[in-house]
Amino acid sequence: MDLIKVKEALEIVVNNSQNFGIxxxxxxxxxxxxxxxxxxxxxxxxxxxxxxxDGIAISSEAFNKGQRSFKIEGIQAAGSEKLTLQNPVNCxxxxxxxxxxxxxxAVIQYELLTIENGIATIxxxxxxxxxxxxxxxxxxKQGDLLVKENTLISPAEIGVFATVGKSIIKVAKQPxxxxxxxxxxLVEVAENPADYQxxxxxxxxxxxxxxxxxxxxxxxxxxxxxxxxxxxxESLLNNYDVLIFSGxxxxxxxxxxxxxxxxxxxxxxxxxxxxxxxxxxxxGKKGYTERSRSEKVVFAFPGNxxxxxxxxxxxxxxxxxxxxGLNFENKQEAILSEDFYFKPEMTYFLQVKLNQIEGELxxxxxxxxxxxDLANLADADAFLELPDNRSNFTxxxxxxxxxxx
Amino acid sequence: MDLIKVKEALEIVVNNSQNFGIxxxxxxxxxxxxxxxxxxxxxxxxxxxxxxxDGIAISSEAFNKGQRSFKIEGIQAAGSEKLTLQNPVNCxxxxxxxxxxxxxxAVIQYELLTIENGIATIxxxxxxxxxxxxxxxxxxKQGDLLVKENTLISPAEIGVFATVGKSIIKVAKQPxxxxxxxxxxLVEVAENPADYQxxxxxxxxxxxxxxxxxxxxxxxxxxxxxxxxxxxxESLLNNYDVLIFSGxxxxxxxxxxxxxxxxxxxxxxxxxxxxxxxxxxxxGKKGYTERSRSEKVVFAFPGNxxxxxxxxxxxxxxxxxxxxGLNFENKQEAILSEDFYFKPEMTYFLQVKLNQIEGELxxxxxxxxxxxDLANLADADAFLELPDNRSNFTxxxxxxxxxxx
Numbered sequence: 094m095d096l097i098k099v100k101e102a103l104e105i106v107v108n109n110s111q112n113f114g115i116x117x118x119x120x121x122x123x124x125x126x127x128x129x130x131x132x133x134x135x136x137x138x139x140x141x142x143x144x145x146x147d148g149i150a151i152s153s154e155a156f157n158k159g160q161r162s163f164k165i166e167g168i169q170a171a172g173s174e175k176l177t178l179q180n181p182v183n184c185x186x187x188x189x190x191x192x193x194x195x196x197x198x199a200v201i202q203y204e205l206l207t208i209e210n211g212i213a214t215i216x217x218x219x220x221x222x223x224x225x226x227x228x229x230x231x232x233x234k235q236g237d238l239l240v241k242e243n244t245l246i247s248p249a250e251i252g253v254f255a256t257v258g259k260s261i262i263k264v265a266k267q268p269x270x271x272x273x274x275x276x277x278x279l280v281e282v283a284e285n286p287a288d289y290q291x292x293x294x295x296x297x298x299x300x301x302x303x304x305x306x307x308x309x310x311x312x313x314x315x316x317x318x319x320x321x322x323x324x325x326x327e328s329l330l331n332n333y334d335v336l337i338f339s340g341x342x343x344x345x346x347x348x349x350x351x352x353x354x355x356x357x358x359x360x361x362x363x364x365x366x367x368x369x370x371x372x373x374x375x376x377g378k379k380g381y382t383e384r385s386r387s388e389k390v391v392f393a394f395p396g397n398x399x400x401x402x403x404x405x406x407x408x409x410x411x412x413x414x415x416x417x418g419l420n421f422e423n424k425q426e427a428i429l430s431e432d433f434y435f436k437p438e439m440t441y442f443l444q445v446k447l448n449q450i451e452g453e454l455x456x457x458x459x460x461x462x463x464x465x466d467l468a469n470l471a472d473a474d475a476f477l478e479l480p481d482n483r484s485n486f487t488x489x490x491x492x493x494x495x496x497x498x
Numbered sequence: 499m500d501l502i503k504v505k506e507a508l509e510i511v512v513n514n515s516q517n518f519g520i521x522x523x524x525x526x527x528x529x530x531x532x533x534x535x536x537x538x539x540x541x542x543x544x545x546x547x548x549x550x551x552d553g554i555a556i557s558s559e560a561f562n563k564g565q566r567s568f569k570i571e572g573i574q575a576a577g578s579e580k581l582t583l584q585n586p587v588n589c590x591x592x593x594x595x596x597x598x599x600x601x602x603x604a605v606i607q608y609e610l611l612t613i614e615n616g617i618a619t620i621x622x623x624x625x626x627x628x629x630x631x632x633x634x635x636x637x638x639k640q641g642d643l644l645v646k647e648n649t650l651i652s653p654a655e656i657g658v659f660a661t662v663g664k665s666i667i668k669v670a671k672q673p674x675x676x677x678x679x680x681x682x683x684l685v686e687v688a689e690n691p692a693d694y695q696x697x698x699x700x701x702x703x704x705x706x707x708x709x710x711x712x713x714x715x716x717x718x719x720x721x722x723x724x725x726x727x728x729x730x731x732e733s734l735l736n737n738y739d740v741l742i743f744s745g746x747x748x749x750x751x752x753x754x755x756x757x758x759x760x761x762x763x764x765x766x767x768x769x770x771x772x773x774x775x776x777x778x779x780x781x782g783k784k785g786y787t788e789r790s791r792s793e794k795v796v797f798a799f800p801g802n803x804x805x806x807x808x809x810x811x812x813x814x815x816x817x818x819x820x821x822x823g824l825n826f827e828n829k830q831e832a833i834l835s836e837d838f839y840f841k842p843e844m845t846y847f848l849q850v851k852l853n854q855i856e857g858e859l860x861x862x863x864x865x866x867x868x869x870x871d872l873a874n875l876a877d878a879d880a881f882l883e884l885p886d887n888r889s890n891f892t893x894x895x896x897x898x899x900x901x902x903x
Contacts, residue, residue: 120687124706138871141693147750170752172682174694188750190683190801192694203749232871240876247903248710249875252703252803256696260688277577278595283665284524288546289579289597291661298657301529306652317575344608345552345593347575396595398657419565428857441771452833452859452896466543466637470654471645498652 098481099407099440102376105362106408109378109390110415113266113334120254123246125307126264127395127417132240132250137230144169144194146225148206149213150187150197152178155357156220163213169194184213193226211381243418265417269335270303270310272296273326275341275350276396277317295339295394295401302405302497306413310337317347326355331385337409340396345374350393351375358382359391367481368440371400374408399466403442403476404494427456427477427494433486435479442476444469447496456494474498501772503886504812504845505791507781514783514795515820518671518739525659528651530712531669533823537645537655540662542635543570543821547598549574551630553611554618555592555602568618574599587617598631605630608728670822673739675708675715677701678731680746680755681801682722696769700799700806707810707887707902711818715742722752732762736790742814745801748778755798756780758759763787764796772886773845776805779813804871808847808881811900832861832882832899838891840884847881849874852901879903 094352097105115129125150140207144150151163169176171190178185178196185194193200199220207214239253248263254262279293280286296312303310311333315325329336341350351364359377366374374394379385392409394401414421427447435441445456459473475496479486486492502510520534549555556568574581574824576595583590590599598605604625612619638644644658650667659667684698685691701717708715710724716738720730734741746755747769756769764782771779780798784790797814799806819826834853840846850861864878880901884891891897 121705122704124709140691140696147748147753154546159603168751170682171750172684172695172722174692186751188752189748190681190696191744232577232874244876245903248703248706249807249878249902251706252699252807253876255687255699255702256537256803258687258690258697276595277575279577282660282663285663286545287579291545291595292663294657294660297526297660298653301653301656304529317577336724340595343552343594345576346573346591347593348552397663402657404652425854426857449859452831454859469637471649471658473654497654498650 096365097363106412107415110412113268116266117261119179120262121264126246127419128244129263129265131223131242133236134233134235136235139227140231142229143227144187144191144200145227146202147189148200148202149184150194150200151184152181153199153220153222155182161215165211167349190342198222267308270335271333272299272310272337273313274339275315319349322349322353328388332465338393339401342375342393371404374404425494426491427454429490430455430457431488436484438481440481441479444473445475447474501770502768503772508872511817512820520668521671522666525667528667531651532824533649534668534670536647539638539640539642541640543637544632547593547634548632549596549605550632551607552594553605553607554589555599555605556589557586558604558627560587566620603627608827619685636793658851672713675740676738677704677715677742678718679744680720724754727754735794741796743798744806747780747798774807779809830899831896832859834895835860835862836893841889843886843887846884849878850880850882852879
């Protein structure tokens with residue numbers, strides 16, 4: 094066989110990633126996007142000596158001279174300007190989140206106090222300077238780098254953006270993607286297929302897979318007619334960054350996609366990968382033209398549901414990550430839970446159920462019925478990637494895994 | 499200490515889950531929701547004896563009688579009605595996805611054929627009945643259960659819905675949630691805080707955490723004024739299913755939340771949990787009233803950023819899963835990568851970085867600066883849950899982990 098290996102195919106795909114630029118979004122809509130600026134501390138954190146327990150603020154010097162009862166001068170509330178303790182033998186009530194009052198250096202929590210007639214008595218043997226005070230700049234100093242460019246934004250980062258006042262955030266712009274099904278056997282989801290027809294499903298599975306990357310893909314169906322394909326795909330190449338096809342890439346009489354793409358100037362970078370399922374995958378690229386004004390990439394996946402699914406995860410995802418600058422490599426691996434045999438010299442993407450057991454990830458094969466069995470995907474969690482250089486895989490061995498849950 | 503333990507607190511929270519009913523959504527918008535019906539196969543899958551390779555369909559009987567060359571009678575394309583092979587010594591070209599033509603029972607792929615002048619010659623020693631044919635009903639039979647009620651919908655299920663023609667899907671209705679910040683020290687994200695102020699961040703972190711559950715939460719800020727709190731919270735109790743607070747639940751002079759909730763008829767189920775961070779967590783419930791027409795639950799989290807964050811993951815998430823019927827228990831565990839010491843007899847939620855190494859999940863502590871250090875959350879991936887009954891935790895031990903990436 095002279096098919097390309099999975100590793101080489103992936104390299105070619107990833108090396109054809111593209112930069113789609115940067116856009117600004119409201120920070121609250123940025124979860125799942127890729128950050129395109131460094132986020133720095135705009136001030137020290139905490140920005141002031143911050144009371145971290147509800148109680149009284151005193152001068153520890155007074156306590157250490159033997160004083161135990163302190164007259165309450167006032168209350169330092171959170172959100173109020175810094176007050177000053179006028180007399181160092183008195184105290185000031187002070188609340189969590191408040192600024193530490195001037196002339197005080199220790200906070201004693203209410204649980205360790207007796208308060209009567211405006212006098213707080215401390216039931217403690219020792220008081221340390223700065224106890225229950227979160228000192229200015231302890232967490233971060235003004236100018237510290239808090240979140241690095243190219244980070245995948247999660248709720249933790251959303252909180253940081255709010256804290257430093259970044260209400261508008263620079264993120265990677267998303268590629269404009271269209272997902273195209275072909276095949277005269279396909280009818281719409283709400284239709285009743287005739288005996289020889291089936292419903293469209295792959296494009297919707299892929300829309301959903303891309304939604305996980307925050308990409309809102311559009312969809313289209315084109316019949317297996319070469320002239321129609323030529324006209325429609327030419328227009329798509331002018332209007333989208335990425336075309337994803339499902340079907341019509343194999344050796345059938347109506348598998349027009351590869352030749353149509355060639356005729357439209359999309360250069361084939363490979364066709365057919367040494368893998369199962371998903372072997373007839375065709376990948377190509379069209380260079381910059383006056384009309385399209387940018388490069389285009391085309392993922393033409395085979396039309397079997399499981400082929401499309403695994404190829405989208407194995408190739409499109411890493412292409413996207415590289416394109417938006419995310420330094421991500423899927424390093425997840427799982428432990429095979431039973432012996433498995435697969436003869437052909439191809440990478441096998443084995444459908445598995447995952448189990449977490451004491452910090453270990455175990456993969457149990459789900460017996461599939463071939464690449465057409467979409468329902469089976471719903472019974473599994475992931476694909477275990479078995480290498481192409483052998484046929485026997487033993488319980489306890491560790492292999493890369495693509496988890497889609 | 500007579501605080502409630504984490505395990506008991508979680509039990510109380512989960513036992514106060516609620517059923518918010520069912521709604522119908524477009525199947526393509528159902529990813530991340532909880533399925534509320536069983537999905538059955540509407541027909542056999544494949545629905546017909548399906549050609550699974552491009553090539554010719556023949557009668558294997560003819561081949562087994564010694565015949566190797568077959569005259570091509572026509573083409574069976576995908577999406578066309580079933581054709582009939584008129585003469586059993588002839589063949590029919592047949593495409594992947596097509597119905598197997600009548601009077602044929604084997605498909606030979608083009609790679610193994612020589613075709614000249616309308617005659618296909620098979621370069622093969624043996625042909626088996628039904629080779630390269632995906633027989634009707636092999637994957638699933640009509641009426642088979644494909645996706646069970648209460649499944650968390652992912653792209654794999656979206657594909658199944660499309661396949662069986664379920665364009666509208668029953669899913670669990672989401673609770674109506676409002677997230678309320680209190681604290682006079684808080685200013686809006688786009689504002690410049692004075693020296694003694696900070697920006698609101700917890701509500702946005704939580705909006706983002708709830709967005710991961712497909713819940714669109716609303717937000718509100720209320721000043722630390724008891725009368726205002728009473729009026730506003732009364733109205734919220736009538737208009738939302740769930741109230742989440744951040745702050746004002748501790749012992750401070752302006753920590754009005756617990757008493758305001760009590761005065762409004764919300765029954766305290768616990769206050770203060772034996773954990774760090776997040777100890778002052780208050781949880782309560784208001785029974786059915788004429789006006790509100792349903793039960794309400796109130797999560798009043800402490801206002802420190804890390805406390806709010808970990809409590810939302812540890813308590814709100816499982817409450818939500820139980821409410822919508824998802825049979826989910828976080829069973830993920832990780833292996834501690836270095837010795838760790840924590841003295842107080844409390845459950846400690848240790849901030850950790852996660853690493854996947856050969857199928858094992860390792861957790862490395864990130865040195866935090868206490869519960870106020872939100873920026874630190876951005877440096878970590880998860881909380882390792884260290885039990886409250888000891889102080890020494892040893893490298894290699896396995897503990898539950900809450901992964902928030």
